[in-house]
Amino acid sequence: MNAIGPHIAGMAIAFGVLISIALTMYWMLHPPTTVAERAAKVVQRDLEELIGSIIVVFSEEIHSDHMMALAVRLAHRERAVLLAAYVMQVPLTLPIDAEMEIERRQALGTLANAEAIARAADVEISTEIIPARSVSQGVVDLAKRRAAHLIILGAYREGKYSGAPLGREIEQITAMAQCDVLIGVQGRKGRMLTPPTGPQARARA
Amino acid sequence: MAANVSVQNSASERPSLRRAVTPWGSFSWGYSDVGADIFVGLGLVLGAAAGASNVAFLFAGIVYVCIGLAYTELAATYPVAGGGQYFVFRGLGDIFGFIAGWSVLLDFTIDIVLFAWSCVDYLSKLLPVIAFTQHPWTHFFFVFGLIAGLAVLNIVGVRESSAFNELVSGLDIVSETTILFFGFFFAFHPETLVHTMQTAWPTSFQLMNGVSLAIISFVGLESISQAAQETQRPASVIPRTSISLILTILIFALAYSNLALGMQTATPIPHDAHGHVQPLWHYLGNEENNGAAVAVLASLVPYWGILAAFYVPVLGAILLLISSNSGVFGSSRIAYAMSGTQLLPSIFQRVHPRYRTPAISIAFFCGVAVLELIFAALPSLHPAFKALYARLFRGEDGITFLGDLYAFGAAASYSLVFLALIALRFKDPQSPRRFKMPLNIPLTYRGGRVEFPVTAVIGFLGIASILSFVMITHQLGRIAGPTWIVFGVLGYLLYRARKQLPVLRSQPHDWRKAQINILQQAGELDMMDEYLANVKALDERKAKERTVT
Numbered sequence: 219m220n221a222i223g224p225h226i227a228g229m230a231i232a233f234g235v236l237i238s239i240a241l242t243m244y245w246m247l248h249p250p251t252t253v254a255e256r257a258a259k260v261v262q263r264d265l266e267e268l269i270g271s272i273i274v275v276f277s278e279e280i281h282s283d284h285m286m287a288l289a290v291r292l293a294h295r296e297r298a299v300l301l302a303a304y305v306m307q308v309p310l311t312l313p314i315d316a317e318m319e320i321e322r323r324q325a326l327g328t329l330a331n332a333e334a335i336a337r338a339a340d341v342e343i344s345t346e347i348i349p350a351r352s353v354s355q356g357v358v359d360l361a362k363r364r365a366a367h368l369i370i371l372g373a374y375r376e377g378k379y380s381g382a383p384l385g386r387e388i389e390q391i392t393a394m395a396q397c398d399v400l401i402g403v404q405g406r407k408g409r410m411l412t413p414p415t416g417p418q419a420r421a422r423a
Numbered sequence: 424m425a426a427n428v429s430v431q432n433s434a435s436e437r438p439s440l441r442r443a444v445t446p447w448g449s450f451s452w453g454y455s456d457v458g459a460d461i462f463v464g465l466g467l468v469l470g471a472a473a474g475a476s477n478v479a480f481l482f483a484g485i486v487y488v489c490i491g492l493a494y495t496e497l498a499a500t501y502p503v504a505g506g507g508q509y510f511v512f513r514g515l516g517d518i519f520g521f522i523a524g525w526s527v528l529l530d531f532t533i534d535i536v537l538f539a540w541s542c543v544d545y546l547s548k549l550l551p552v553i554a555f556t557q558h559p560w561t562h563f564f565f566v567f568g569l570i571a572g573l574a575v576l577n578i579v580g581v582r583e584s585s586a587f588n589e590l591v592s593g594l595d596i597v598s599e600t601t602i603l604f605f606g607f608f609f610a611f612h613p614e615t616l617v618h619t620m621q622t623a624w625p626t627s628f629q630l631m632n633g634v635s636l637a638i639i640s641f642v643g644l645e646s647i648s649q650a651a652q653e654t655q656r657p658a659s660v661i662p663r664t665s666i667s668l669i670l671t672i673l674i675f676a677l678a679y680s681n682l683a684l685g686m687q688t689a690t691p692i693p694h695d696a697h698g699h700v701q702p703l704w705h706y707l708g709n710e711e712n713n714g715a716a717v718a719v720l721a722s723l724v725p726y727w728g729i730l731a732a733f734y735v736p737v738l739g740a741i742l743l744l745i746s747s748n749s750g751v752f753g754s755s756r757i758a759y760a761m762s763g764t765q766l767l768p769s770i771f772q773r774v775h776p777r778y779r780t781p782a783i784s785i786a787f788f789c790g791v792a793v794l795e796l797i798f799a800a801l802p803s804l805h806p807a808f809k810a811l812y813a814r815l816f817r818g819e820d821g822i823t824f825l826g827d828l829y830a831f832g833a834a835a836s837y838s839l840v841f842l843a844l845i846a847l848r849f850k851d852p853q854s855p856r857r858f859k860m861p862l863n864i865p866l867t868y869r870g871g872r873v874e875f876p877v878t879a880v881i882g883f884l885g886i887a888s889i890l891s892f893v894m895i896t897h898q899l900g901r902i903a904g905p906t907w908i909v910f911g912v913l914g915y916l917l918y919r920a921r922k923q924l925p926v927l928r929s930q931p932h933d934w935r936k937a938q939i940n941i942l943q944q945a946g947e948l949d950m951m952d953e954y955l956a957n958v959k960a961l962d963e964r965k966a967k968e969r970t971v972t
Contacts, residue, residue: 225613232607235674239674247447249446249656249660
């Protein structure tokens with residue numbers, strides 16, 4: 219058995235071989251991207267950011283229960299933070315923290331439904347009841363406070379054209395919101411946005 | 424590997440190949456071919472060039488870099504299946520396209536037998552019963568069995584998967600880097616290297632012989648070009664994978680040769696047949712070990728060698744078998760393409776009715792490989808042939824004969840590829856070139872701007888010198904190589920005359936339409952737009968010139 223004695227030149231060459239092969243492989247596996255690939259990456263990143271935090275809004279005038287399933291799927295796939303918020307309008311004649319039993323009960327019921335949909339899909343959800351003088355202002359303030367990337371709103375076709383077919387509050391939110399707003403309107407024969415408690419869902423059940 | 428084959432100039436009619444080859448896939452496609460070469464080349468070069476083996480590898484390596492750059496430019500500009508044969512066909516015309524393709528076919532048939540031979544050599548390090556020196560007949564039948572097995576597997580349409588190729592290539596790169604790291608770190612001594620180079624410096628003849636054999640360590644870049652049509656974004660990916668392949672193989676070849684000359688082994692090297700002490704390079708390059716030199720060297724590396732002695736023969740054998748298989752399907756692919764462009768008879772395009780594979784091509788070229796095997800193995804099988812070969816061919820052994828022919832085929836086709844690259848720079852300056860060989864001289868040619876590639880000229884001179892080294896130093900190679908070309912050309916002339924096609928001139932080709940189809944199918948739409956704009960500008964300029972005259 220001969221004695222093994224490392225030499226400084228040999229050690230340097232050994233590291234040289236190792237580093238040059240590693241660098242060559244790294245360079246090869248990272249080819250320049252095309253314009254289309256770069257654009258796709260930006261869109262993907264924006265999409266991830268877009269749905270990092272989602273707020274589904276409910277109120278007396280905003281009926282988003284049929285949008286919950288969509289919101290849950292979106293949150294599940296992108297691991298987004300999901301918040302279901304019921305904005306309770308408090309009349310100017312009452313203090314902002316006034317007890318409004320009937321409205322509060324309705325809000326709790328709506329949010330319980332939303333929570334059940336999310337739990338069924340194994341998605342974490344938080345709920346909140348927001349008292350506000352104006353629903354639209356309450357929603358916009360909430361979105362700002364929670365740094366929401368997407369506000370999801372639902373509207374039923376109420377029938378007559380009144381200048382604001384989706385409802386005045388929804389119109390105002392879309393005008394004031396800093397983040398993106400997704401409004402879902404159920405088609406006359408649509409099935410995807412069927413409200414879980416609506417007449418079509420009952421008929422199917 | 425994808426089994427699809429395609430015909431070059433009927434792009435619009437053929438089904439397009441799926442673009443599924445990723446950057447790693449493209450690299451491993453080439454690596455499984457070129458990466459195996461060092462397993463064969465190291466022992467041969469050490470046996471021939473002795474103390475100047477590293478110089479032989481360096482010279483061949485410089486030429487190889489030029490070849491690699493030429494292939495990179497051409498494959499990125501013309502991302503079609505066909506490789507060197509297609510480039511020459513397009514740049515120099517039909518007859519030169521045939522000669523290039525025919526040389527590549529020689530290389531592929533040698534590829535089949537040379538790598539099957541070396542595969543058995545590597546396995547014999549674990550199974551001495553199949554060792555060439557002790558049991559030539561067993562060795563012969565094992566190699567024959569491998570070739571026959573590969574032929575059958577390819578005819579029935581069973582191929583190794585790309586994933587398997589990628590895995591083996593990855594394992595081999597890690598393995599070789601580790602062997603070299605341990606070898607250099609613990610056992611390399613520059614004084615030993617200098618001493619070996621001084622005491623074992625070869626004669627000029629031996630050095631030329633060594634250089635001509637060293638080029639076989641770099642043959643196989645063809646594979647990346649052949650996969651161009653199936654590679655994702657070929658114009659961007661192929662330059663990267665080709666250059667990475669060139670660098671990786673160059674690093675390995677130079678590192679192995681320097682390590683073999685400058686390593687002090689932990690375990691003593693066995694004495695030679697005469698009982699004399701032998702240096703490491705001599706031990707690796709002798710007839711017993713030259714077919715499996717990397718495995719023997721790896722087993723002598725301190726610490727890692729204990730493990731490497733067991734897995735390197737197996738890994739080497741697998742890589743060599745993949746390379747041998749690439750010779751089987753590569754030859755059928757090229758023959759199919761040449762047949763489609765009427766450079767070979769249509770029989771080579773015939774597909775087996777049941778297995779849907781080019782069975783006749785596969786059987787024919789595997790048959791040629793078996794003939795080469797017989798010719799290479801004869802001296803070891805019978806003393807009468809040994810004496811005859813000793814008288815006629817200076818007693819070259821079988822594996823050296825295969826190496827000669829491999830070097831001849833590669834040098835011949837590469838020489839034509841360099842000429843084709845220069846010709847295409849003049850004939851087709853409109854095609855956008857995302858990668859260009861460095862060192863270009865801008866010129867005005869027929870009213871347009873072209874760039875003359877100086878590196879291609881250097882590469883051509885380099886490969887032409889290697890071709891001349893093959894002719895000077897190899898008794899068998901200088902006869903068998905040109906004989907292959909001469910018989911091929913005679914067959915080509917007869918075939919073209921019988922079919923009433925232009926014999927020495929080329930058939931008319933609509934290269935514009937072909938190029939648009941190529942770029943469209945490659946998904947290189949930016950390049951296609953650029954090409955159309957260039958063509959339009961050329962037409963407008965010509966129209967203007969006609970109006971003036």
